[in-house]
Amino acid sequence: MLEACRLDLGRSEFETYLSELCWCENDIIFMCNNLEKWAKDEKAPDIPLMNMALSPRIRKEPLGCVLVIGAYNFPIQLTLGPLIGAISAGCTAVVKPSENAPHAAAIMQKIIADALDPSAYAVVQGAIPETSKLLECKWDKIFYTGNATVGTIIAKKAAETLTPVTLELGGRNPAIVSASADPRLAARRLLWAKLLNAGQVCVSQNYILVDRSILPALVSEMRTALKEFHPNGAQSSPDYGRIVNSRQFERLKKMLDSTTGKILIGGTTDAANNFIEPTVIEVESITDPLITDESFGPLIPILAVADLDEAIRVANSIHETPLGLYPFGTRAEVKKVLDQTRSGGASINDGFFHASIPTLAFGGVGDSGQGAYRGKASFDTFTHRRSVTSTPSWIEGLLSVRYPPYAGKLAKFRKQTDLKPNFDRDGRVRIAWTWLALGLGSNSGVGALGRWVALLALALGLRQWTTR
Amino acid sequence: MNDLPPFSHTPAEEISSVHDRVVSSFLKHKTRTIEYRLKQLRSLYWGIKDEEPALTEALKFDLGKSAYEAYLSEIGWCLNDILFVCTNLEKWMKDESAPDIPLTNLLMRPRIRKDPLGAVLIIGAYNFPYQLTLGPLIGAIAAGCTAVIKPSENAPHAARIMQHIVEQSLDPEAYRVVQGAIPETTALLEQKWDKIFYTGNATVGKIIAKKAAETLTPVTLELGGRNPAIVSKNADTKLAARRVLWTKLFNAGQVCVSQNYVMVDREVLPAFLHELGVALKEFQPKGAKDNEDYSHIINERQWSRLKTMLDSTNGKIIYGGHADKETLLFEPTVVQVESADDALIKEESFGPLIPILPVSNLEEAIRTANEVHATPLGLYTFGTNAENAKVLAETRSGGATMNDAMFHASMPTLAFGGVGDSGQGAYRGKSSFDSFTHRRSVTQTPGWMEGMLAVRYPPYTAGKLKKLKQMQDLKPDFDRQGKVKRSLLWLLLSMGGKGTISVGVRWAVFVSLIAIGARLAVSR
Numbered sequence: 001m002l003e004a005c006r007l008d009l010g011r012s013e014f015e016t017y018l019s020e021l022c023w024c025e026n027d028i029i030f031m032c033n034n035l036e037k038w039a040k041d042e043k044a045p046d047i048p049l050m051n052m053a054l055s056p057r058i059r060k061e062p063l064g065c066v067l068v069i070g071a072y073n074f075p076i077q078l079t080l081g082p083l084i085g086a087i088s089a090g091c092t093a094v095v096k097p098s099e100n101a102p103h104a105a106a107i108m109q110k111i112i113a114d115a116l117d118p119s120a121y122a123v124v125q126g127a128i129p130e131t132s133k134l135l136e137c138k139w140d141k142i143f144y145t146g147n148a149t150v151g152t153i154i155a156k157k158a159a160e161t162l163t164p165v166t167l168e169l170g171g172r173n174p175a176i177v178s179a180s181a182d183p184r185l186a187a188r189r190l191l192w193a194k195l196l197n198a199g200q201v202c203v204s205q206n207y208i209l210v211d212r213s214i215l216p217a218l219v220s221e222m223r224t225a226l227k228e229f230h231p232n233g234a235q236s237s238p239d240y241g242r243i244v245n246s247r248q249f250e251r252l253k254k255m256l257d258s259t260t261g262k263i264l265i266g267g268t269t270d271a272a273n274n275f276i277e278p279t280v281i282e283v284e285s286i287t288d289p290l291i292t293d294e295s296f297g298p299l300i301p302i303l304a305v306a307d308l309d310e311a312i313r314v315a316n317s318i319h320e321t322p323l324g325l326y327p328f329g330t331r332a333e334v335k336k337v338l339d340q341t342r343s344g345g346a347s348i349n350d351g352f353f354h355a356s357i358p359t360l361a362f363g364g365v366g367d368s369g370q371g372a373y374r375g376k377a378s379f380d381t382f383t384h385r386r387s388v389t390s391t392p393s394w395i396e397g398l399l400s401v402r403y404p405p406y407a408g409k410l411a412k413f414r415k416q417t418d419l420k421p422n423f424d425r426d427g428r429v430r431i432a433w434t435w436l437a438l439g440l441g442s443n444s445g446v447g448a449l450g451r452w453v454a455l456l457a458l459a460l461g462l463r464q465w466t467t468r
Numbered sequence: 469m470n471d472l473p474p475f476s477h478t479p480a481e482e483i484s485s486v487h488d489r490v491v492s493s494f495l496k497h498k499t500r501t502i503e504y505r506l507k508q509l510r511s512l513y514w515g516i517k518d519e520e521p522a523l524t525e526a527l528k529f530d531l532g533k534s535a536y537e538a539y540l541s542e543i544g545w546c547l548n549d550i551l552f553v554c555t556n557l558e559k560w561m562k563d564e565s566a567p568d569i570p571l572t573n574l575l576m577r578p579r580i581r582k583d584p585l586g587a588v589l590i591i592g593a594y595n596f597p598y599q600l601t602l603g604p605l606i607g608a609i610a611a612g613c614t615a616v617i618k619p620s621e622n623a624p625h626a627a628r629i630m631q632h633i634v635e636q637s638l639d640p641e642a643y644r645v646v647q648g649a650i651p652e653t654t655a656l657l658e659q660k661w662d663k664i665f666y667t668g669n670a671t672v673g674k675i676i677a678k679k680a681a682e683t684l685t686p687v688t689l690e691l692g693g694r695n696p697a698i699v700s701k702n703a704d705t706k707l708a709a710r711r712v713l714w715t716k717l718f719n720a721g722q723v724c725v726s727q728n729y730v731m732v733d734r735e736v737l738p739a740f741l742h743e744l745g746v747a748l749k750e751f752q753p754k755g756a757k758d759n760e761d762y763s764h765i766i767n768e769r770q771w772s773r774l775k776t777m778l779d780s781t782n783g784k785i786i787y788g789g790h791a792d793k794e795t796l797l798f799e800p801t802v803v804q805v806e807s808a809d810d811a812l813i814k815e816e817s818f819g820p821l822i823p824i825l826p827v828s829n830l831e832e833a834i835r836t837a838n839e840v841h842a843t844p845l846g847l848y849t850f851g852t853n854a855e856n857a858k859v860l861a862e863t864r865s866g867g868a869t870m871n872d873a874m875f876h877a878s879m880p881t882l883a884f885g886g887v888g889d890s891g892q893g894a895y896r897g898k899s900s901f902d903s904f905t906h907r908r909s910v911t912q913t914p915g916w917m918e919g920m921l922a923v924r925y926p927p928y929t930a931g932k933l934k935k936l937k938q939m940q941d942l943k944p945d946f947d948r949q950g951k952v953k954r955s956l957l958w959l960l961l962s963m964g965g966k967g968t969i970s971v972g973v974r975w976a977v978f979v980s981l982i983a984i985g986a987r988l989a990v991s992r
Binding site for chain 2: 012013014015017018022025026029030032033034044045046047048051054056058059061063064140148151152155156158159160161162163164167169182185188189192195228229230231237238239240316321334338339340342343344345346347348349350353354357359360361362365366367370372375376384385386387388389390391392393396402403404405406409410413414417418419420421422423425427
């Protein structure tokens, strides 16, 4: 697998180990440790006393037979990760690895054929024709990782048969660096997000909005960081990956060539081995292609903004629902950014850290994706939560209120079920003084108990002290 | 009711501006605070409460629904829902600490924010117009979304009174009603929403799903199914009959989740049919006609559809069969059918038709259920615990009730939804809030951590790889044959118990025994 990723992506052993092998191995162990717990029926929450006799519970049932379509940038993680969830949930599956990472696809096919039950888990290899053929079949769920264009095609096809989907897409993810941010940390961390896998990461920031006042500092720190990360330059660094193929290389080259911004760092490309240097560009406007398009590569456009409000406005106008969002600033600034934007997930004061915790649920929102996985969410995404109740025979007498004829039953029913509002006609909460006294001002039973114990301890202590 | 403006369709040219209004309202962020949401919810509560007579009257006009059913399944249902949501909203809105986070990552404070999805479209249905239109709206308000609701035009009086209540009680910048039928719904679907919540049939569900897919808009679809009931030879036929009949009298069987057909083991078929007759006499002593407690079919189109279904059966009518186009009456009608190919089984009646299919055993029932509809909305199994468990294990369905009909769908706080083509997503109780909420994973990386993070930056020295492996690698507790390995020390320490509680209990007992033994030894 290390060799395959080196061939397909020019990726270092370190990165492949971290983001693919160790990732999947740990995922499996985590699943195995928790599976028994997750598969159990859950007691349904919030059930009123009179309904408890019906033992309402949630069963965890496999959705059925699922299709998993992988991507090329982290071929192992993005193909086997969902498969691991499908297996734990009790589904059978067909896996379609990305043809753009052919060596990884081949090795995964071998592993699956050797390790898994061939009647339940199979691999289909191919490109558009084969994927179309797969989509003609009926699945109980389709899990797709990739871009929004193909995601839309899949969603529309799935809709024809009301097949549920999880879509892990991408976005024009913004990083927002306020005037109060530490430029050194912002530079190192945002660079990291664009060096890993040569920036071919769906969730890394697509562009950076930085307060005008610290733009020079940010760029200068990026220069410093790059010297530390690639002491002999990116092209000769064994740690820096390559673009997956010439088509993607050409796309990135074209993007770079079409910018009206100024290249501040990097800019070198080499078509012979799909090399693109980590390139920092100061762009002029929000209509620059480096901002409006998702690069999915090591392009680092920076746009100066006057203040946080402008940054938030720009971010929302470029993409309302990106996959990730990266605010750097004070607590108050970060809160404002999070409250006034939407995104699949967010890392505060860092590049995509939230997407590097293996057990933290990961997914998009709006057109950056639907559904989530990783950790327990992987099990959940292939599971149907089936609400079940059981009505005992002895309860038939109590149930009589539900059967017609209904004459005289409404009052009885209302007495049993009507809740009382704790607010008046102006929407103000009415204070129930007795409850307040009993609970000593606490909202919960446990809190009230705690307060009573504390009061008692205080009283005893006081007594001890006064009777010394 | 009479002083309200008549039910009329929203002019097409207004629809996009209604949409734009609620979208811009969301982007002003005023729905974010709990105060705003509670204010809307509480106002809606009083709005509904104050219009109880009009709400009841509207259902009488549209469905001939009794005041009892109107309160039970619509008015009281929504009122209680609002109170339940208000009581729990603060708790639900809080950030959740992310579960299962390894120690090294806890310093990043991983948590799940509950963000509103945005501006949403809710399309209601006609059979329980309030519950199915206002229910999702309550969830949307709670989640901090703005919304446009499109009540079903097939229940026009209900639509009218709902419009009045929404206009009186809710912030008009954030919550609007659009009335209409296909053209207006199509115009609504041309707009971009952050979520579409639809209750209705699979045909329209597909149209909506396909349209939503064009803009990658998430949907919740509450559809229906050819839901089976299975009565084994060990079932209590009296209880089964009463309970099965109940769901087909309720709203004259116009309930998406009630059983579409009943499979009964041949051995108990006569008893079951007899008990149906007994129950029918008890529930409708004077019959279905002019019965205040019994709804009529919603309109002529649906009535004719049911009549055609009944006329095309190859089965034998055991009870009922009388229907009247004038009054839209349709008697609860029990039909014994011969095969699963019968129209009454293959189609969803959504009415008071009760086809009974005799089966030889449980296996046949399960096989038939799966062939007729692999993923229905509900499933009802009457038998021993073991039989019911077998049925559940070998079928799929949105939800299921054992030894009863549609009970799981009558608990207001129990999550309710379909699977496969009977629906996507769920709501009610907390899941109403969840349905309109995006769970946004968030972490924060402190500045002082930069040293510890050094291992992630290039150059990737051999030392770093080694350190990384040490930090990250979990050890499998199983060998190459997949057998779990347990060390002797582990066995001793855990005393054979599994899980903290059982180990704790074993240690507690062990220590107590030691203490008692020691005491005895000392006192001798």
